[in-house]
Amino acid sequence: MEAISHAGTVLGVLAADGVVLAAEKKVTGKLLDLSVTKEGGYGGSGEKIYLLTNNVVVGVAGLTADANSLVNYARTAAQRHLFTFNEDIPVEQLAQRLCDLKQGYTQYGGLRPFGVSLLYAGWDPYYQFQLYLSDPSGNYSGWKATCIGANNGTAQSLLKQEYKEDIKVEDAIALVMKVMSKTMDSTTLGSEKLEFATLTLDAETKKPRAKIYRPTEVDALLLKHGLAKKEDAEMK
Amino acid sequence: MEVSFALTGKDYVIIAADQNAARSIIKMKGDEDKIKALGSHLLMAYSGEPGDTIQFAEYVERNLRLQQMRNNHPLRPQAAASWVRRSIADSLRSRNSYSVNILLGGYDMAENTPKLYWMDYLGTQSDVPYAAHGYGSYFALSLLDREVQKRLVISFPSFRVKVVDAEGVREVDVDMSV
Numbered sequence: 001m002e003a004i005s006h007a008g009t010v011l012g013v014l015a016a017d018g019v020v021l022a023a024e025k026k027v028t029g030k031l032l033d034l035s036v037t038k039e040g041g042y043g044g045s046g047e048k049i050y051l052l053t054n055n056v057v058v059g060v061a062g063l064t065a066d067a068n069s070l071v072n073y074a075r076t077a078a079q080r081h082l083f084t085f086n087e088d089i090p091v092e093q094l095a096q097r098l099c100d101l102k103q104g105y106t107q108y109g110g111l112r113p114f115g116v117s118l119l120y121a122g123w124d125p126y127y128q129f130q131l132y133l134s135d136p137s138g139n140y141s142g143w144k145a146t147c148i149g150a151n152n153g154t155a156q157s158l159l160k161q162e163y164k165e166d167i168k169v170e171d172a173i174a175l176v177m178k179v180m181s182k183t184m185d186s187t188t189l190g191s192e193k194l195e196f197a198t199l200t201l202d203a204e205t206k207k208p209r210a211k212i213y214r215p216t217e218v219d220a221l222l223l224k225h226g227l228a229k230k231e232d233a234e235m236k
Numbered sequence: 237m238e239v240s241f242a243l244t245g246k247d248y249v250i251i252a253a254d255q256n257a258a259r260s261i262i263k264m265k266g267d268e269d270k271i272k273a274l275g276s277h278l279l280m281a282y283s284g285e286p287g288d289t290i291q292f293a294e295y296v297e298r299n300l301r302l303q304q305m306r307n308n309h310p311l312r313p314q315a316a317a318s319w320v321r322r323s324i325a326d327s328l329r330s331r332n333s334y335s336v337n338i339l340l341g342g343y344d345m346a347e348n349t350p351k352l353y354w355m356d357y358l359g360t361q362s363d364v365p366y367a368a369h370g371y372g373s374y375f376a377l378s379l380l381d382r383e384v385q386k387r388l389v390i391s392f393p394s395f396r397v398k399v400v401d402a403e404g405v406r407e408v409d410v411d412m413s414v
Contacts, residue, residue: 085311086318093307125346126309 003062003115004136008048009149009183010059011159012119013176014131018169018200019121021059022176023048024149024184028192034215043212049195053078055088055123055208057197061149062116062136070116074098088208091122095132095140103138113137117148121199123208129199145175151183158182169200177225189227191215238283239372240270242339243380244350244365249341253281254370274300275310278342280320283369284357285335292327292334296320313342313351317361325359333357337369 008024025047042051049059050071056078060067077097081089098118105113113136120132133148134140145163147155158179167175176196181189196213213221222228240253253270256263271281272293280296282289299319304310311319317340327334338355354360354367368376397410 084319084322085315087312087315090307125312 004117004148005150005152007061007117007149009147009151009155009180010048010061010117010119011145011147011155011176011179011183012059012121012131012133012143013145013159013163013167013172014121014129014143015167015169015172017129018172018198019057019123019129019131020169020172020176021049021057021119021121021197021199022180023059023061023195024180025193025195034192043197043214043217047195049197049212051210051212052094052120053082053088054210055199056091056094057121057199057210057212059119059121059148059195059197060116061118063114066114067116067118070098070101070114070118073101088124090124090126091120091130091132092127092142094122095120095134099134099138099140101138102134102136106137119146119148121197123199123201147179147183150185155179155183169198173198173221174225177222177227181227189222191218191222194218194222196221237371238270239368239370239376240281240283240337240339241368241372241376242281242341242352242366244341244352247343247348247350249279249343249350249352251279251281251339251341253283254372257286259286272297274316275304275342277345278310278313278316278340280341281339281369282336284337288334289336292323292336296323299323312344312346313340313353314344314363316340316342317351317353317355317363321353321355321359321361324355324357328357328359339367339369 008026010023013020027047049057052058052071052074058071074094078089078094102114105111115136117136118134123129131143131146132140133143133146145159147159162175180194184193186193196218197211199208199210202209219228237258238254238256242249242251251271255266255268257265257268270283271279274280274297280293282293300311300316320338320340324334324336335357337357340353340355342351344351352364352367354362354364366380395410397408399406399408
């Protein structure tokens with residue numbers, strides 16, 4: 001779909017002990033009210049990265065309105081699985097549910113398909129950490145590192161060069177930051193242009209823990225990797 | 237007049253069921269198999285209303301097989317038990333309900349632990365180390381209950397206490413030993 005190749009880049013990297021997602025935000029500006037994203041909700045600014053269930057975080061690229069509808073559908077599907085089976089929905093099954101819906105819209109006349117690609121970062125006891133990609137046609141595939149949205153070709157080849165087997169989450173975060181800084185249009189990275197999330201296992205409970213970074217945490221992370229804006233660095 | 241038993245060990249579950257097929261006071265046959273293998277690591281013993289039992293057991297068997305074919309892996313014992321329980325509970329609230337009691341035992345390959353679930357026709361489910369259904373259960377459970385105190389419903393050795401206030405919901409520990 002045309003819309004997706006212009007949408008903000010979303011990239012994901014699968015590590016041995018977690019999954020990392022990063023997304024480029026397009027809707028920015030001084031006048032945009034971001035007060036809610038600083039403290040409310042579960043982190044993130046709610047444009048690109050969403051929590052679907054305990055064990056799945058998703059990054060979206062494409063038509064935002066369509067994405068919202070899909071996210072809502074996915075959350076319902078995940079809760080329905082929990083209701084019937086008393087277990088968190090396996091990641092691939094959740095991807096399948098969404099792809100079944102997406103596929104339906106390519107087959108029946110009169111309606112347009114969902115103009116959304118998704119990256120799913122998840123964990124389940126069957127296959128542990130997983131990263132899936134799905135496109136508007138309803139195809140999905142599993143990846144070690146992949147990318148959707150604008151400049152996805154550049155990001156993909158960068159990931160291919162830099163990805164190492166058995167990479168750890170810390171290194172995956174660095175890799176994602178590096179690739180993101182190279183593929184984004186703007187020269188400086190900041191929390192107003194970037195969303196970030198990780199999915200790891202809690203050391204004690206052995207349950208998945210999804211973390212969607214708040215704007216302040218994203219800035220701190222950028223600073224740590226030396227990619228923050230100049231004036232930010234001077235202020236600190 | 238049926239009976240079934242099951243117990244878990246360190247890394248296994250054993251299930252046993254009688255082999256009688258009876259109606260009223262007449263025994264029809266003595267080589268009936270009332271334990272179905274629902275997958276490579278899942279067993280289900282069923283008893284109750286004749287006819288209902290077989291119908292329901294086959295329904296469960298086929299559905300779990302379908303799940304496995306669709307998702308390339310079988311349901312874990314916990315998920316399978318939840319699904320079976322829900323099926324019983326849904327049927328109980330329909331015009332024609334299944335009167336089936338179940339013992340579901342399996343080996344969880346993801347966590348490498350044996351699992352046993354006791355379920356009755358009302359949709360009660362319990363995760364237990366050992367269990368029995370039928371008249372034999374009165375005898376078998378007393379044999380297996382080394383600490384009867386723990387299972388008597390009138391003894392409450394501990395309470396779970398939860399509080400809600402401006403901070404939200406939280407759980408508090410209460411020391412019952414005092």
